[in-house]
Amino acid sequence: MNWKIRPNRPEDTIKLAEIYLSVRRQTFTWVDPGKFHREDFAAHTNGEVVSVCEAPDGRIAGFISIWAADDFIHMLYVLPEFQGKGAGAALLQSLPAWPRHTYRLKCLVNNSHAKAFYLAHGFQVTGRGASTEGDYEELSFTPAATE
Template sequence: MTIRLASIEDHAALAGIFLSVRRSTFVWEDPASFQLDDFASATEGELIHVAETAENGIVGFISLWEPEQFVHHLFIANGHRGKGIGRALLDDLARRQPGPFRLKCVAGNSVALSFYKRSGWAQIGEGETDGRPYLLMELSKTDESTLSSPST
């Protein structure tokens, strides 16, 4: 697996992952409310890195709002979760950027919350957006010894 900076040529594949994952996992939303062009507006101005394999092409991405070190999106394509791709993207981010990092996770998204907790993130707050409760998470430990092996 290779992790690299996204290019404009990647955006169609990234938009497809963004749409299909949201429709299949965001069960608290109407799947019909998600559109292919949501990706462009949802990631505008963000730093995006992709995870890519020779066999499958792009299998995931992470987007970061750099001014606040805020992880806005971490998406792994359907059929590729549970293979270490999300962790590799987070580890790569921690190697490239100083941290600490923050993100918001829908409180009812138990799968994502479990993943973040296993990956060293801690809850530092909570709030509500659009009537939906979320947990504010932070990863402050970016010591190289805590990261898994490099993925690039």
């Protein structure tokens, strides 16, 4: 598929908030779904760079948000109907200087599908921790890991 990656626009906010809410509720089945709210998207992406992935028909398939100062990928969410079709890879490839730059992220241990995706794209486990949504692993992408 030919994905279009573009900067987030104000008119995307409602759709991105819906994606964030629905994918978290579907994926994080071990967390009370009542803890997730539509307003979380704006709060959780405040100060971040958000890019949108559009399908060839113009529908928004997902998004990525990064805290640029730390090269930290905070979120990468793709609607289920677009998962496994290259949308997530296109979002990663849209990152500045990808794949010649180091990036890191946190992935919940229970989210085995996401972890497999990141490992397949050259990330390696570099740390562990705990959050209110469960234990996580820190994953890092370094250019040397892809050579």
